[in-house]
Each structure stands twice: as structure tokens, then as C-alpha cells.
Amino acid sequence: MLACAVTLLLAYANKARCAVGAVDGDGRSLIFDTIKDSNACYSDIQFLWLGRDINEHVFPYVSGGITPDGTLTGGAVEYPVLSGLLMWLGALGADDDVAFLLHSALLLAPFALLTAWLLGRMAGGAALLWAAGPPLVLYAFHNWELPVVCTAVAAVYVVLVPTRYSLRARAIAAAVLLGIGFCLKLYPGIFVLPLAVYVLVADRDSAADKRYDVRGALAVVGAAIGTVVAINLPFALVGYEGWRASITFQQLRQADITTNSIWYWGLRPLFDPSLEAEAAFQDVVSIASPLLILAAFALALWLGWRRYAGTGVFPWIGVSGAMLCGFLLFHKVHSPQYTLWLIPFLVLLEVPWSAIAGYLMADAAIGIGVFRYFYALGAGHSAELEENIVQFGVWGRAVLLIFFFFAFIRAAQRGSHRVPETVTDQRRGALVPVS
Numbered sequence: 001m002l003a004c005a006v007t008l009l010l011a012y013a014n015k016a017r018c019a020v021g022a023v024d025g026d027g028r029s030l031i032f033d034t035i036k037d038s039n040a041c042y043s044d045i046q047f048l049w050l051g052r053d054i055n056e057h058v059f060p061y062v063s064g065g066i067t068p069d070g071t072l073t074g075g076a077v078e079y080p081v082l083s084g085l086l087m088w089l090g091a092l093g094a095d096d097d098v099a100f101l102l103h104s105a106l107l108l109a110p111f112a113l114l115t116a117w118l119l120g121r122m123a124g125g126a127a128l129l130w131a132a133g134p135p136l137v138l139y140a141f142h143n144w145e146l147p148v149v150c151t152a153v154a155a156v157y158v159v160l161v162p163t164r165y166s167l168r169a170r171a172i173a174a175a176v177l178l179g180i181g182f183c184l185k186l187y188p189g190i191f192v193l194p195l196a197v198y199v200l201v202a203d204r205d206s207a208a209d210k211r212y213d214v215r216g217a218l219a220v221v222g223a224a225i226g227t228v229v230a231i232n233l234p235f236a237l238v239g240y241e242g243w244r245a246s247i248t249f250q251q252l253r254q255a256d257i258t259t260n261s262i263w264y265w266g267l268r269p270l271f272d273p274s275l276e277a278e279a280a281f282q283d284v285v286s287i288a289s290p291l292l293i294l295a296a297f298a299l300a301l302w303l304g305w306r307r308y309a310g311t312g313v314f315p316w317i318g319v320s321g322a323m324l325c326g327f328l329l330f331h332k333v334h335s336p337q338y339t340l341w342l343i344p345f346l347v348l349l350e351v352p353w354s355a356i357a358g359y360l361m362a363d364a365a366i367g368i369g370v371f372r373y374f375y376a377l378g379a380g381h382s383a384e385l386e387e388n389i390v391q392f393g394v395w396g397r398a399v400l401l402i403f404f405f406f407a408f409i410r411a412a413q414r415g416s417h418r419v420p421e422t423v424t425d426q427r428r429g430a431l432v433p434v435s
Helices: 002-016 081-091 097-131 134-139 146-160 167-185 187-201 214-238 240-252 262-270 275-311 316-330 336-348 353-367 369-379 384-410
Strands: none
Touching (some): 002 097, 081 146, 081 167, 081 240, 097 146, 134 336, 134 353, 146 167, 146 187, 146 336, 187 214, 187 316, 262 275, 275 384, 316 336, 316 384, 336 353, 353 384
């Protein structure tokens, strides 16, 4: 946690380079637009001080909406409701983007520290990959990712560690946490299904055993759904248009040069530059992306089930990580800060450190190189070198996501006792915290 605290200070100093000096009448740092790309200190937090009525301290969603061209109005933001609340809270008492960045950092930092503690308890020294790794420096205060990562990690902790409680009770509590995570940034919601399957089969002694905990599995799914409904319903009732605007915004977002996806860099060059070809490209992505994501989810669950058939243990953490890899690989948007979503799985599961190092290199090529690329394009300079760096990052990440997809499902958990996988305690998820 001490290492994490130091890393967070470095992370704030990195982003604060864009938040110094004079501000204009709207509270925007004059230096921001000048150096955000050249110095790679851009953050969504500082950028979104303007354009979402955050600077006006408008409570999110309840009076907002979205125009036909995709412009958010009246306090609507593009994120799920709990992230919108965090944005609003971070702006309280702030009159400019400098204060907004600082307040947001103070609000987000405890989630990073708690995540470090939880990972340290589960995986020991490997948790330094989270606490002191380059991704936390680059992305801790790039966007509002730290709370959602914390909920996902806490869900794993609740299932694995407090084994004095029944598995069903632990899994239901974890499902509530995953539901909260869904209301922050959606992705933890995909982990509910592998958790439900884990509960369904955990008490079976053999493949011939006909006992399935159907009630437990349904309770896990119900707890997650109930949490999401309870959190979203007040916003939907009070301001449906503003609440719905966040969903519409994401549906309208296109795979373009800002999305860092394989779609833009791999598929777009196959179409000509015309407006008609651009529309056709976007149509292909809008169909192919969700279909491939769903196919990746199904493949991960099938491979996990095969693993269960051979070992008696359904690897729900590995399957969850594989599903996340599929999402990151095929989604039309792959923002740099999404690396924070993946890091806990690299900590919790025994995958090769060489592959992790390779992923961090590819990630840095995106996290730094893409802003230098934008700067070169905007300044009219030759951007060939910067484009090659970005391409290395995009395709390096893609190759390693495919590797992790399969490696996660077969990987053992770091920090667990080396006991036969077929014994009952291992099947039920017992894991002794690392002291």
C-alpha cells in the first residue's frame, strides 16, 4: 500500500502537468490544449470539466439528454450512473479544471489503495504489479476506472477468502459488488455468469453427481440484477431521457482513430476513403463487434466447462479474465486506461511474467505513443514513427490478449496452497490469504 501511495503521487504529478498556470473564464487551464498531446499528460477528467455541465455543478442525468448528432446536454454524461455521481462529487467546490482534477484524484485514490490491499492479501508480492506498475502511473487519474476495478477485485476477495461463510452467501455478496461495478463501468457484469456457474457445480463430488445448486446460481444472478435495477431505477424514473442518453451515446460512438481498436487499424484500411465506405465500415463493425464478443464469451465458458470436467473445479476467475480479454479485443473502443481492468487478473493468475512484460510494453506504446501521434498529426509533422509505435501497441496488445484468453483458463491462482484440485476445499474456493 505504501508503494501504491507513492505511485499515485507520481500518477497525479503526471496528469497535473496539464493543469498548471492561468485558466480562462470557463475554468479551463490555458496550457491544457497546448501540451496535452505533446507532453502526453491528457486526462479525460480534466477534459470533461467542460462539455458535460460539470463546471456548472449540474446533478447528472436527471435533466439531461442527447441531440440527434450525439451531443450530450443538460448534465447527461456518457458513463453509467455511479461514475456520473463520482464526476459530480469531484466537481463540488471546484471552480476550474485544476481543482476538479485534484478533487477527483483525492476521491479516486482510496479505491486504488484498497485494491492494492485486497490483491496483496490474495496474491502476495505479485500485487506490486498493480501497486507500483506503469499502468497505475499512466491511468490512475486518466478516467474514473479505480472504483470499478476495486469492486471487481473485492468480489473475487469475497468469494475466495472469508470461507467461514457458505459459498452461496459469499457468491451473492460478490454478485452485489459486481452489480455495483456494472453501474460504474459495465464490464464487471460479465463476471456474474461464470460466478453463477461456479456456484452451480461447486458442491458436486464427481461428474456423475446429480446435485446442482440451482438456487444458489439463480440467487447470484438475481442479486446482480437486483443491484443494478435498484441503483438505476431512481435515475430512470426522475430523468429517463438523461439516463438513457448515456446508453445512446455509446451506441452512436464509432470506431475511429481515437478508439485504438483492431477495427480501425485492421479493417478500416480495407475500405476506400469515401463517406459511403466509411458508413459501410461502421455498419460492419456495429454487427461484427458484438457478435465476436458474444462468441468469445461462449468460448470462454465452454473451455472453462471442459476444465471443470477434467479437474472438478470450474475456473471462474480464469473464465472471467478470458471473457474480459474477448471484450477488450473485439470491442470497437479500446481506451488505454482499460489496462487497469486487466491488471488484477495478471496479478491473481499464474501467467508468464514475460508475457506480462510484453503487454506492458505494448500498453505503453498506446498510452504514450497515441498522444504523440495526435500531436504530430495536429502540428503537421511527419507521423510515420508515431504511427508505427501505435500500431505496435495495438497489435501487440491484440496478440497477447489472445494468449491470455487461453492462459487464464488454465492458470492456477497465485497465493493459493498447492493442493490437488479435486479436493473439496479447493472446489469450494478456499484460499489462504498471504500474510
